[in-house]
């Protein structure tokens with residue numbers, strides 16, 4: 001009976017592996033159509049000033065509305081797009097769309113807001129990326145100062161000198177660059193030394209445990225202090241509670257982003273948002 005049990009288990013595992021594989025194959029196939037058939041949409045999540053609560057910028061986050069499966073998370077399909085190379089046209093679409101929509105958003109505001117766009121390492125390191133950025137700005141009329149690119153330290157996996165050169169070129173153009181998911185990689189500190197970026201985004205995994213682990217709190221304080229000494233600005237990702245908000249303000253974190261203030265939202269909702277986000281209600 002024991003043996004049989006194991007066979008059944010094995011069989012079950014094989015089936016579920018096959019199913020998972022099939023699903024990813026289908027999804028990969030569907031992703032090709034997503035771009036052409038208008039199934040992608042950008043949502044926007046505000047970043048707020050930790051002192052004033054004013055919205056200082058918004059991050060564009062891509063959403064896929066699959067005709068059968070419904071909403072598919074970018075955590076699932078961005079890696080697929082990277083495997084298939086589809087990240088190149090997809091990333092180009094995201095960049096242009098974000099520039100276009102923020103221009104629309106800014107049209108009737110006195111204080112224009114910058115938009116932050118996530119850039120996959122593959123997209124960033126590909127020849128012609130700088131031109132792609134210039135083209136998106138030229139076609140949409142967005143001033144370079146209102147564009148911020150979010151990259152992760154994986155852009156430095158190899159050929160780092162070219163990446164640094166590219167970052168310098170972007171800086172000269174006036175485009176801002178932020179280091180996303182900071183603290184999750186392997187040699188974060190040396191990357192901070194080498195990368196000419198103006199902003200670091202502390203990964204949500206730190207924020208999650210900041211209140212119940214004094215070592216994490218120490219790391220966060222250390223990163224903030226260090227970044228400030230390097231004239232960099234720090235954003236905390238994934239603020240969900242008042243306690244986290246208080247801790248990060250105490251540690252002098254500059255900007256905050258998270259469900260506590262606002263979830264990512266479609267452009268229409270963003271258009272009707274007040275300038276200051278209330279710090280009173282706890283998000284569900």
Ligand code: C2E
Pocket residue numbers: 045060061062073074075078091094118119120150180181204237238239240257258259260264
């Ligand atoms: P990210 O760039 O680090 O984006 C932050 C993620 O955290 C977003 O997930 C956002 O919805 C989520 N988040 C924000 N505040 C909170 C919070 O308080 N609590 C929790 N639990 N989550 C929060 P999302 O939109 O699912 O995106 C996941 C990742 O997918 C992004 O992480 C980014 O790496 C990637 N991604 C999203 N859009 C794009 C894109 O257009 N291009 C590329 N290359 N990657 C993208």
Ligand code: MG
Pocket residue numbers: 059118150180
């Ligand atoms: Mg990001």
Ligand code: MG
Pocket residue numbers: 180181182201203204237
């Ligand atoms: Mg992040």
Ligand code: MG
Pocket residue numbers: 181
């Ligand atoms: Mg992340």
